[in-house]
Amino acid sequence: MAYTVSIEEENKEIAARYKDLLKGTYQRLTTQDKKDIRKAFERALEAHSDQRRKTGEPYIYHPIAVAKIVAYEIGLGPTSIVAALLHDVVEDTHYTLEDIEGEFGETVARIVNGLTKISRLSKEQDASIQAENFRKMILTLHDDVRVILIKVADRLHNMQTMDAMPEYKQQKIASETLYIYAPLAHRLGLYNIKTELEDLGLKYTESEVYNDILGKIEDSKEDQEKYIKSFSKVIKTSLTKEGFSYKIKGRTKSIYSIRRKMRAQSVSYDEIYDKFAIRIIYKSEQTQEKFDAWKIYSIVTDHFQPNPTRLRDWITQPKTTGYESLHITVMGPQGKWVEVQIRSERMDEIAEKGYAAHYKYKNASEKESGLDTWLNRLKETLENPDVNAVDFVEDFKLNLYADEIFIFTPRGDLKPMPSNATALDFAFSIHTEIGMRCRGARINGKLKPINHVLKSGDQVEIITAAQQKPKLRWLDFVVTARARARARIKASLREEQKEIAKEGKEVLTRKLRSLKLTLNEPLVNELVGYFKLKTSQDLFFRVGNGSIENNQLKEFASQRSNAFFNFFKKRMRNTPDAATIHKEEINENYDMLVFGKEEEQLDYTLAKCCNPIAGDKVFGFLTINEGIKVHKKDCPNAVSLQANYAYRIMQAKWIDSTQQDFNVFLHVSGTDKFGLVSQLTRVISTNMHVNIHNLNISGSDGVFDGRITISVKNNQQLKKLTENIKKIDGIEKVERIYKQ
Secondary structure: OOOOOHHHHHHHHHHHHHHHHHOOOOOOOOOHHHHHHHHHHHHHHHOOOOOOOOOOOOOOOHHHHHHHHHHHHHOOOOOHHHHHOOOOOOHOOOOOOOHHHHHHOHHHHHHHHHHHHHHHHHHHOOOOOHHHHHHHHHHHOOOHHHHHHHHHHHHHHHOOOOOOOOOHHHHHHHHHHHHHHHHHHOOOHHHHHHHHHHHHHHHOOOHHHHHHHHHHHHHHHHHHHHHHHHHHHHHHHHHHOOOOOEEEEEEEEHHHHHHHHHHHHHHHHHHOOOOOOOEEEOOOOHHHHHHHHHHHHHHHHHEEEOOHHHHHEEOOOOHHHHHOOOEEEEHHHHHEEEEEEEEHHHHHHHHOOOOOHHHHHHOOOOOOHHHHHHHHHHHHOOOOOOOOOHHHHHHHHHHHHOOOOEOOOOOOEEEEEOOOEEEEEEHHHHHHHHHEEEEEEEEEEEEEEOOEEOOOOOOOEEOOOOOOOOOOOHHHOOOOOHHHHHHHHHHHHHHHHHHHHHHHHHHHHHHHHHHHOOHHHHHHHHHHHHHHOOOOOHHHHHOOOOOOOHHHHHHHHHHHOOOOHHHHHHHHOOOOOOOHHHHHHHHHOOOOOOOOOOOOOOOEEOOOOOOOOOOOOOEEEEEEOOOEEEEOOOOOOHHHHHOOOHHHHHHEEEEEOOOOEEEEEEEEEEEEOOOOOHHHHHHHHOOOOOOOOOOOOOOOOOOOEEEEEEEOOHHHHHHHHHHHOOOOOEEEEEEEEOOO
């Protein structure tokens, strides 16, 4: 819809939005603060006066909205509000950093400079990978953490107003948001912003799924509100009787988290039992908070039976984000499980506003928190120039989202670690050198290997040896260690490989001499190609460690001396293999999958991670060695690929899917009944004309579980087939699965 508003109406709207920004700011503003914010607003208004957003609206709407998020939702003060209003001025207008510093001081200029650097990074086209840009962005934490907080606010508003953008840009920005900005908001304790970023990310990456879940949530909203009232009514009397000042809120689980649970557990929307939580927020003195939380816990469990396996105590041991709360799951009215979150007003403010609220309540004498420790470690990692950018981002993301366990040191101190951490991870968390020399661990008094996975409550003592060196397999189970630790392991391995390769070159020279061949560059290139390696270093290393044996070298020499082989080899270089010929025939004869705006027919392979079939929504990914790989848009790897390698993503779509069959794997389960298998095969092969390649069904105690491999033409045929199978008496669940 076209944007049609008069200049007069626009000016009124700008003034109203500015007043709204000042009206409810989180911290009380002094007269000087208001003057600075007013001046920043006027500069931004003047600087952006000729600019419009994609929607046609005045550009100034955007910085006002970002400043409002910074003030209301993150809770930052006047300096950050000023910087948020000015965050695009240097990037997009004639204003310079010197102008900003002259009018608003060094701190505001430094924050705006950091934000300008991040904006420019996202526009660089020649960066080898997006990961390096993310690393540089996080590097701004060195300057001022407010840079990242304002950038998160900026990203949130852009995501909220992205409807006017073309689809390919929506996909790229949404993937990038899910890949880095949502986890970053999570780690900074900005849970509300994190949730909204995730939901908006899903809206643009999997719009059908998003709209389907949203519709179901909206349909059940009235019933949910009634349920919360009936639950609250039961415990209100007891809470009031005990003298608590409190409020009870209901909170629906986010669309993204519902989707994640559906995928992780292979269940439908209706099968997820804890779609909402009830939050009890109470007033309390800080010294009394813990006692009051457990008292409320006792009141709730007096009325409702708790699930003992679902107790989460983040008051005794807060998360490293600073999050504090007591979570229990109880059996509520009508036999429904309900998650109850118990927290004080202080805890709730930290949970809502994260970083800023954490420092508001922190005393000067208070010991360093998990958030402080994380920021310090992050800066330490960033200072290491040897850390590969991809390793950094993957490690950074892993430690952003990971659930936490708590490990005891030999002295009895408690140390948080990401879940699935191994003994080796724990060693590296103490010190990099301890990790490099780790040869085992004593866990709860028993000797365990370094790849032993730790559990919350374990007491761990690391055993080291001076002669110990990292091994290649370490990289498989250093699952949560910092990127710096992984870089050290790889550097150590590279040095060892260089030594082996050096010896391997001398050994290869002697062995070739005995075969009447002289080692030179052309011969080395032949050998690299013959053994399907990438570099001469790979060749020398494999000779040095014995992977390439004498008989293999003799076979190479024999084939090389054969003139016919040389001719055949030349022909081979110019002849596509059988798979390629078959693929060309498919493209030529069936004209099924096309790429880019020009809808070109190109060679491709289907990604095994998501097994796309005709009709699926897909995209092409240009790999380095294997050409174009086609992935489903909801592939588990889609977000990472589109965020990290946006410049290698190709638009792709199916234009004809009537002539080729695709293998699909189905999981079927239900009640075991006589004749069910014959009925199942009849529905599949007779009614739908679908070939069954494999059928494996087992039954026990009146239930059955089966896996079926079939060939279908497209996803419409698969959808209809699935619906028909579900109609069979006894079938309870049919789902598509993917071979790993």
